[in-house]
Amino acid sequence: MMGALLDEATEILRSRGGRMTSQRKRILESLELLGSHPSADEIFAFVSQSDPTLNLSTVYRTLRWLEQEGLISARHFHFDEDRRTDRFDAASPIDHHHFICTECKSVIEFDNRLIGEVKNQFSRQTNCWVQSVSVVLYGLCPNCQK
Amino acid sequence: MMGALLDEATEILRSRGGRMTSQRKRILESLELLGSHPSADEIFAFVSQSDPTLNLSTVYRTLRWLEQEGLISARHFHFDEDRRTDRFDAASPIDHHHFICTECKSVIEFDNRLIGEVKNQFSRQTNCWVQSVSVVLYGLCPNCQK
DNA sequence: AAATTATTGCAAATCATTTGCAATAAAAGT
DNA sequence: ACTTTTATTGCAAATGATTTGCAATAATTT
Incomplete structure (x- = not known):
């Protein structure tokens, strides 16, 4: 069960001549670890702990790619405040x-x-x-x- | 039926020492005329036809106020593209x-x-x-x- | 090990939305 | 009607999440 997302992503990546980098690996891991619909910023903060050189735009690029591949889904939950931040869901959409x-x-x-x-x-x-x-x-x- | 939103808004406004301005009137009208979940920009474009001096920030302020009063609701529908624009719904939320x-x-x-x-x-x-x-x-x- | 090219980090750009502030105009007081 | 009060507007600048261009970096292939 653990690592399922990473495995799927790696396979898709391979089939497209893509590269499984350490950044992508960490971001994918964090999506499975952080259960509760994290924002890009939260993922960034989490992964930064183990890789301080990671850049926020890499997080976004990875997340959008995963979204396009249908491996994760992005959405907003609209409370009164937080109206503009996407939240990412590792589970099947x-x-x-x-x-x-x-x-x-x-x-x-x-x-x-x-x-x-x-x-x-x-x-x-x-x-x-x-x-x-x-x-x-x-x-x-x-x-x-x- | 027509004008129900405007009437309700006017009443709430009165009860708070607020003022029913021509801008607010036009924005409220447009919400009833434009049926289909317009964005702030669309409302702005529409009302601008009859009042070219209207400012977009007035549109936003009016919409947010209506939202707070529970007279309209704001939400995003997330297609692949248009991920960031609020759409406003004149109907009861x-x-x-x-x-x-x-x-x-x-x-x-x-x-x-x-x-x-x-x-x-x-x-x-x-x-x-x-x-x-x-x-x-x-x-x-x-x-x-x- | 050298060449190729996908991916990254960085900084700047976007774009919807919000906000500060001086100018304007409702409503209230006279 | 005329002045005063203050809610509301228009404008311009700020914000904040997300995106993008590009040169530098690092996987993979040769």
């Missing part, structure tokens, strides 16, 4: 959704097969072809409720 | 969701009571208190499918 605690900013991932049903009903009613679904719940986690 | 055609960028609003069920099931399972739900479907509208 397909069929998993998010709850966000607007207080402590923690993220819980979930799935529910009713969501597939919502998608199907919409398709049937409108003749739209639905490629992907994003469900985000905003609220308070048990800790932040009292 | 509660209980209505979006389909976006990734080809022609058209937006279809919808609702489905299964979504409430998804929310309830999640709450029950996690003890999280869910305040709002956002569902976005991405795909191709009938026109763009062939």
Whole structure:
């Protein structure tokens, strides 16, 4: 399980004449280690600890490449503040959704097969072809409720 | 029905010692006229036709104020490109969701009571208190499918 | 080991959005 | 109506996340 992202990425890289550099390796590792939808800055800060020469633009380039290859997904969660920073999700972008605690900013991932049903009903009613679904719940986690 | 947003806004404004200026009036009107989730720029372009002296920062200030008052909602839809522009929705932010055609960028609003069920099931399972739900479907509208 | 070229670091550019401030214009007081 | 008060505007500059050009660096190939 561990290293799955790195393995996949390495393979794709190879098949395109790309190079698995130490920077990319560290960034990929950090995506698996930092569970909770880190921003580019957070990844940068984390990897910088072990490689102080890493540059932020390398982080962005790597993340965008991973995104294009479909290995990770980028999105914003829009609280009142933080409206502009992308967050990156190491998990497959397909069929998993998010709850966000607007207080402590923690993220819980979930799935529910009713969501597939919502998608199907919409398709049937409108003749739209639905490629992907994003469900985000905003609220308070048990800790932040009292 | 027409002017509902303007009426509500005027009332809130009054109750706070605020002033209903011509700029605000035009921006509010444009939000009702431009149906489809315009960006600040689009609103600016539209209102500029009738008031060439309007400034973009006034548009932003008005939109953010409306957002804070809960009269409109701001969000991004993330296609591959346009990752950074907010889109503003004159409709109530509660209980209505979006389909976006990734080809022609058209937006279809919808609702489905299964979504409430998804929310309830999640709450029950996690003890999280869910305040709002956002569902976005991405795909191709009938026109763009062939 | 030399040649090739993908990738990096750096600095500058973008672009949507925000903010400080002096000028303007609603609304209130006279 | 006329002055005063102060919310709101326009303008220009600042911000902050992300992107990009380019020369230097380092994987891979020869």
